[in-house]
Amino acid sequence: MRRLSLSGRLALLFAACTAVVSLLAGVLFSRASEAHFIELDQQLLDSKLMTLRSALQGASDLQRFAERTTLLQAELSHQPDLALRIQGPDGQTWFDSTENLPLPAPIGSDLHSLHNADNAYRVYSAALEPGNPRSAKLTLMLDITHHQHFLQRMQHLIWLTVGLSALATALLGAWAARSGLRPLRRMSEVAAGVSASSLTQRLPQDQMPAELANLARTFNDMLGRLDDSFQRLSAFSADIAHELRTPLSNLLTHTQVTLTRPRALEDYREALHSNLEELQWMAQLVNDMLYLAKADHGLLTPRREALELADEADMLLEFYALLAEDVQVSLAREGSGRLKGDRSMLRRALSNLLDNALRFTPAGGQVRVSIEERPGGLRLSIENSGTGIAPHLLPRLFDRFYRADPARREGSSEHAGLGLAITQSIIRAHGGQIHCESGRGWTRFVIELPTKD
Amino acid sequence: MKLLIVEDQPKTGHYLRQGLSEAGFCTELVADGISGQHLALTGDYALLILDVMLPGRNGWQILQAVRAAGLDTPVLFLTARDAVEDRVHGLELGADDYLVKPFAFSELLARVRSLLRRGSAAPQETSLQLADLRLDLIRRRVERDGQRIDLTAKEFSLLEMLLRRQGEVLPKSLIASQVWDMNFDSDTNVIEVAIRRLRLKIDDDYPNKLIHTVRGMGYVLEERPA
Numbered sequence: 001m002r003r004l005s006l007s008g009r010l011a012l013l014f015a016a017c018t019a020v021v022s023l024l025a026g027v028l029f030s031r032a033s034e035a036h037f038i039e040l041d042q043q044l045l046d047s048k049l050m051t052l053r054s055a056l057q058g059a060s061d062l063q064r065f066a067e068r069t070t071l072l073q074a075e076l077s078h079q080p081d082l083a084l085r086i087q088g089p090d091g092q093t094w095f096d097s098t099e100n101l102p103l104p105a106p107i108g109s110d111l112h113s114l115h116n117a118d119n120a121y122r123v124y125s126a127a128l129e130p131g132n133p134r135s136a137k138l139t140l141m142l143d144i145t146h147h148q149h150f151l152q153r154m155q156h157l158i159w160l161t162v163g164l165s166a167l168a169t170a171l172l173g174a175w176a177a178r179s180g181l182r183p184l185r186r187m188s189e190v191a192a193g194v195s196a197s198s199l200t201q202r203l204p205q206d207q208m209p210a211e212l213a214n215l216a217r218t219f220n221d222m223l224g225r226l227d228d229s230f231q232r233l234s235a236f237s238a239d240i241a242h243e244l245r246t247p248l249s250n251l252l253t254h255t256q257v258t259l260t261r262p263r264a265l266e267d268y269r270e271a272l273h274s275n276l277e278e279l280q281w282m283a284q285l286v287n288d289m290l291y292l293a294k295a296d297h298g299l300l301t302p303r304r305e306a307l308e309l310a311d312e313a314d315m316l317l318e319f320y321a322l323l324a325e326d327v328q329v330s331l332a333r334e335g336s337g338r339l340k341g342d343r344s345m346l347r348r349a350l351s352n353l354l355d356n357a358l359r360f361t362p363a364g365g366q367v368r369v370s371i372e373e374r375p376g377g378l379r380l381s382i383e384n385s386g387t388g389i390a391p392h393l394l395p396r397l398f399d400r401f402y403r404a405d406p407a408r409r410e411g412s413s414e415h416a417g418l419g420l421a422i423t424q425s426i427i428r429a430h431g432g433q434i435h436c437e438s439g440r441g442w443t444r445f446v447i448e449l450p451t452k453d
Numbered sequence: 454m455k456l457l458i459v460e461d462q463p464k465t466g467h468y469l470r471q472g473l474s475e476a477g478f479c480t481e482l483v484a485d486g487i488s489g490q491h492l493a494l495t496g497d498y499a500l501l502i503l504d505v506m507l508p509g510r511n512g513w514q515i516l517q518a519v520r521a522a523g524l525d526t527p528v529l530f531l532t533a534r535d536a537v538e539d540r541v542h543g544l545e546l547g548a549d550d551y552l553v554k555p556f557a558f559s560e561l562l563a564r565v566r567s568l569l570r571r572g573s574a575a576p577q578e579t580s581l582q583l584a585d586l587r588l589d590l591i592r593r594r595v596e597r598d599g600q601r602i603d604l605t606a607k608e609f610s611l612l613e614m615l616l617r618r619q620g621e622v623l624p625k626s627l628i629a630s631q632v633w634d635m636n637f638d639s640d641t642n643v644i645e646v647a648i649r650r651l652r653l654k655i656d657d658d659y660p661n662k663l664i665h666t667v668r669g670m671g672y673v674l675e676e677r678p679a
Contacts, residue, residue: 276669283555318607319633322646348637355641 006184007177014173019166026158030151037147041122042111045140048082049126051075052138056086056128059136065094081143083121089134101141113144120148183212187219199227232399239401243285247278288418292400295425302342302429309380310336313369316347320354328363329384335371337378339451341430349426350382352419353445357384360443377432378451383444394436398424454569457498458482459489459515460531461507465554469502472558473565486510493519498526500568505532505543513546520547527568531556559624559670566621581616584676586655586663588616597655607632608651615664615674624671648672 004012055075059065065086076084076097086095114121122142129135190201202223203216258271294300310333317331324331339346350369357367365385372379389397396402401417427434432449456473460466461484470482481496483489486509493501493515501519503512510518516528527549543551549571550564581588585598593609595602604612610632615623625644629635632647648664656662665673 273668280557280669283557286555287553315634319629319635319643320641322607322650323641323643326646344636347635351635351637351641 010177011170011174015166015170018169022162045124083141085139087137119145300429304340329361330366333369337371337373345426349423352423353382378449380447389438454499456480458502460504490515501528559622563627619674622673
């Protein structure tokens, strides 16, 4: 079953509320008018009773009563809606003002209502001489049919009001809800318009009502993140194609040119060697990209070996010592720390950073690894002297295929620009963070790794 | 030395066979898992090179059958799959080594030689020699043409490796792994520098060079006719 729409739901709720409120008001009003009528009737009957008592003064038996009948008739003729029965002390009926009085046999002494098929009456009984137990008994009946009709009309009117007001509020409520929910519809329009090619649309956050501003902000943030990831992803695919195109075209051209005519053996060998270099570069690129793809899918699951970071750093520095000596850069390590992590992954991460640092340190410079234990974590930084990196480039350093030096030849056999991205993936797989800071004459990569288990 | 290659991709199989034959091995190539398993169980092979994804029976099933039959023939897996679980799975089943495609042929050759060498216990050598280059393992001394050469510890290890595997092309990754224990893909040129410095000490002053660069593949220590 389809769920009721929000505006439909609101309209129904409004209608129900109005119905309940108007019903309550109507019931109260009709109760009050009824009570008011009873009070009026009581007063009327009380005054009639007084008049009758004085008119029938001394009529203690039927004989004496008969003498006063004329007076009584005259009195009653003033009040056509009033009927009267007088009974003697023995219960014998002395007088009925009209024939066929619809009176039930015993009547209490207080005021109450009586209904028959056509009419409604207010009935009131009292002794003719109060205080005398042998007194004759008066029963007064006031025809209140027109009051009852009025009350019934009132009730109909109340029901009509309830119905009409409920209907009216339902309609008005539906309209109000629809216009109140317009921002939601706008949100859904934006959401409907979002596709891979149009992630740039945003909700007008300032124009949203307070209740929706938060949702709109969350929604916009989500769009922002999607847009960002998507941009990176499409840039990545474009970069892959671009990176592979250069070596592929080299391979194609070189092979085709080599095959166009017979050549000396040495030329073939040279061609194959050259192709081999391109192919190796491509194989390395594919392997690196697979590694990153695994990291993206959370498939890089580091082992947790107990590592002494100082030892690991020293081993890497030893590995790079020859290279450093070759480019006349000194290597140093300070501090130490323990960590549970994946040895070969962390070595790869640090090795990328060292390799990077060595490439950008001028002769006579220094590369320093510092390890610092901190509460809950470990801070490892690799700092090198050199020209430094412009601040606006720092966040982009870890982007795939990003090269700080745009002059580097594409498809060079050295680096595809994935090293820092791989390092970042490894650090993240260990639950850590890496960032780069740079100033005049120095650059520092800082890794923060958690040490808790 | 007879090797069995089970590889369903014709081109890969062909080149593996050609490369290994030219490296001096006698090789047999089949392209499906069922005949692969049959041969592995009945033939007398020194080494099995198995692809994981094969028609009929996959490489792991072949390995299981081989181990179940009580054969301890070394097994080297080739696969395009690089999930850690795969690697662990293969090694748990008793694979001896694992290479992920794309790999360098020189890498494969080096690993094949390592696996084959593992079986035959090498005699305890006290010195290694090639032409007039001599390395004394006990006194940790190196001489060329009677001249003593001073090497650092790493240079000594590097030269020892080259001498032990003379005539083999050693890829840079293998050298990094064996000498420096660096087991990761690294595109650094540390090895180039190390080789260059070793050359400076043992080759530069002598007319017949022993360390040769095989472009795109690695380094080899051998005597070549001038």
